[in-house]
Amino acid sequence: xxxxxxxxxxxxxxxxxxxxxxxxxxxxxxxxxxxxxxxxxxxxxxxxxxxxxxxxxxxxxxxxxxxxxxxxxxxxxxxxxxxxxxxxxxxxxxxxxxxxxxxxxxxxxxxxxxxxxxxxxxxxxxxxxxxxxxxxxxxxxxxxxxxxxxxxxxxxxxxxxxxxxxxxxxxxxxxxxxxxxxxxxxxxxxxxxxxxxxxxxxxxxxxxxxxxxxxxxxxxxxxxxxx
Amino acid sequence: xxxxxxxxxxxxxxxxxxxxxxxxxxxxxxxxxxxxxxxxxxxxxxxxxxxxxxxxxxxxxxxxxxxxxxxxxxxxxxxxxxxxxxxxxxxxxxxxxxxxxxxxxxxxxxxxxxxxxxxxxxxxxxxxxxxxxxxxxxxxxxxxxxxxxxxxxxxxxxxxxxxxxxxxxxxxxxxxxxxxxxxxxxxxxxxxxxxxxxxxxxxxxxxxxxxxxxxxxxxxxxxxxxxxxxxxxxxxxxxxxxxxxxxxxxxxxxxxxxxxxxxxxxxxxxxxxxxxxxxxxxxxxxxxxxxxxxxxx
Numbered sequence: 001x002x003x004x005x006x007x008x009x010x011x012x013x014x015x016x017x018x019x020x021x022x023x024x025x026x027x028x029x030x031x032x033x034x035x036x037x038x039x040x041x042x043x044x045x046x047x048x049x050x051x052x053x054x055x056x057x058x059x060x061x062x063x064x065x066x067x068x069x070x071x072x073x074x075x076x077x078x079x080x081x082x083x084x085x086x087x088x089x090x091x092x093x094x095x096x097x098x099x100x101x102x103x104x105x106x107x108x109x110x111x112x113x114x115x116x117x118x119x120x121x122x123x124x125x126x127x128x129x130x131x132x133x134x135x136x137x138x139x140x141x142x143x144x145x146x147x148x149x150x151x152x153x154x155x156x157x158x159x160x161x162x163x164x165x166x167x168x169x170x171x172x173x174x175x176x177x178x179x180x181x182x183x184x185x186x187x188x189x190x191x192x193x194x195x196x197x198x199x200x201x202x203x204x205x206x207x208x209x210x211x212x213x214x215x216x217x218x219x220x221x222x223x224x225x226x227x
Numbered sequence: 228x229x230x231x232x233x234x235x236x237x238x239x240x241x242x243x244x245x246x247x248x249x250x251x252x253x254x255x256x257x258x259x260x261x262x263x264x265x266x267x268x269x270x271x272x273x274x275x276x277x278x279x280x281x282x283x284x285x286x287x288x289x290x291x292x293x294x295x296x297x298x299x300x301x302x303x304x305x306x307x308x309x310x311x312x313x314x315x316x317x318x319x320x321x322x323x324x325x326x327x328x329x330x331x332x333x334x335x336x337x338x339x340x341x342x343x344x345x346x347x348x349x350x351x352x353x354x355x356x357x358x359x360x361x362x363x364x365x366x367x368x369x370x371x372x373x374x375x376x377x378x379x380x381x382x383x384x385x386x387x388x389x390x391x392x393x394x395x396x397x398x399x400x401x402x403x404x405x406x407x408x409x410x411x412x413x414x415x416x417x418x419x420x421x422x423x424x425x426x427x428x429x430x431x432x433x434x435x436x437x438x439x440x441x442x443x444x445x446x447x448x449x450x451x452x453x454x455x456x457x458x459x460x461x462x463x464x465x466x467x468x469x470x471x472x473x474x475x476x477x478x479x480x481x482x483x484x485x486x487x488x489x490x491x492x493x494x495x496x497x498x499x500x501x502x503x504x505x506x507x508x509x510x511x512x513x514x515x516x517x518x519x520x521x522x523x524x
Contacts, residue, residue, distance in 0.1 A: 049520075052435075054519065054520060077434075078434070078437045078438060078439045078440075079437065080437075081434075081435060081436065081437035082437035084437075086435050086436070088435070092428075092432065093432070094429050094432055094433070095429065096426070096429065105433070105436075105438075106436045106437070106438075108442075109433065109436060109437060109438030109439075109442050109443075110436070110437050110438070154436065158437070
């Protein structure tokens with residue numbers, strides 16, 4: 001069972017008092033690359049929110065990275081998030097500081113103390129996403145693709161077990177999207193499982209993986225998509 | 228690698244500069260609000276001093292029996308001067324009173340009458356906190372009990388007027404100061420809330436990467452502490468300027484100045500700035516920490 005990083009059983013997801021998804025059963029193993037598809041409003045984001053502690057689990061049982069979602073408290077949420085890497089369009093970089101400082105902040109916030117270790121780790125992740133020379137830039141000085149790479153670098157800092165990605169290629173052109181997808185795939189092979197919500201069917205066809213579809217208040221596994 | 232770090236630190240310097248500039252308006256707003264509060268404090272202190280000054284210039288005249296010797300009168304004067312209500316007690320002998328009166332009417336009446344009908348007296352000034360109708364009445368009774376004293380005279384209606392006016396003005400000033408305080412708190416709170424509103428997504432992003440509430444709040448609170456401090460210092464500098472300039476317009480105003488009270492006011496203003504801004508940044512940051520993502524837009 002150690003291999004399962006996300007395990008949801010009979011989960012219902014509520015947004016306020018509205019039932020968004022019910023009877024959700026998902027198991028994701030270490031190293032898997034999983035797409036989450038579905039129309040806008042079908043509950044993709046709410047499901048992801050439940051996984052990273054923005055919405056609490058009210059019905060069913062679930063665990064993610066050894067955290068019991070049904071017993072999650074506000075105090076525990078930061079510690080859950082340290083084991084996840086979150087790559088969202090909305091949660092961009094801290095716009096008031098450089099790339100280096102963005103990454104430095106995360107390490108500081110998650111309990112790193114040794115300045116030398118921090119610098120080494122920051123350079124490692126920047127190198128991994130191919131931005132070794134851009135650490136001094138301010139976020140607004142980077143292109144969309146570069147910013148998304150920094151967000152991925154940020155997600156990788158604490159060697160997460162799972163990367164949760166919500167439309168990571170949403171605003172990017174096909175060429176840059178492919179670069180980001182290559183990066184995420186590389187990560188899923190070596191570091192972490194990836195759960196990625198997307199609309200982009202072209203990407204799914206080009207980079208195959210498991211597909212979960214949100215539809216009609218439920219989540220089901222499908223083998224392929226018809227575009 | 229060295230070059231890279233150098234570039235990073237140089238850039239960090241630039242960024243820090245940029246950040247300070249963007250906080251300047253909020254420091255200035257805090258400074259101006261505290262300055263307004265401080266100006267009012269100055270008015271309050273000077274007003275209080277003025278009313279004290281007026282009250283302590285209220286005169287009671289204690290007349291002795293005409294056969295009281297100078298020595299006895301001086302003994303009584305010493306007794307009265309030692310009382311806790313006494314601000315000043317000045318003995319005026321028969322001869323001095325005659326000289327004074329002669330000067331006033333421009334005629335040597337002692338020569339004219341052949342004797343000096345005036346009584347030796349004490350010009351008594353009481354401390355401001357005893358200058359009320361009731362307390363003066365008690366003082367009067369106490370002094371009248373002395374057998375050497377023939378009469379005690381003062382203008383009761385003026386005393387009542389002074390006190391009534393002081394009471395009305397005091398009430399008005401205190402009401403206004405409460406209003407000013409509320410305005411100050413609201414404006415500082417709004418300034419800081421706007422600052423944090425602009426950073427609400429940053430706060431959310433910090434939460435998303437696993438920072439605890441305490442870790443996120445700390446730098447915001449420290450920053451607002453510094454802003455309150457800077458604002459307070461600027462306000463105090465402005466107030467010092469006003470204190471220097473005011474006596475140029477209002478003659479002899481500086482005679483009323485009380486350096487200790489002004490120093491205290493400066494300390495209070497700086498501490499108020501720090502506390503107001505710290506508390507509001509704590510409340511605002513907490514507010515954005517607790518908001519759900521969808522409520523940020």
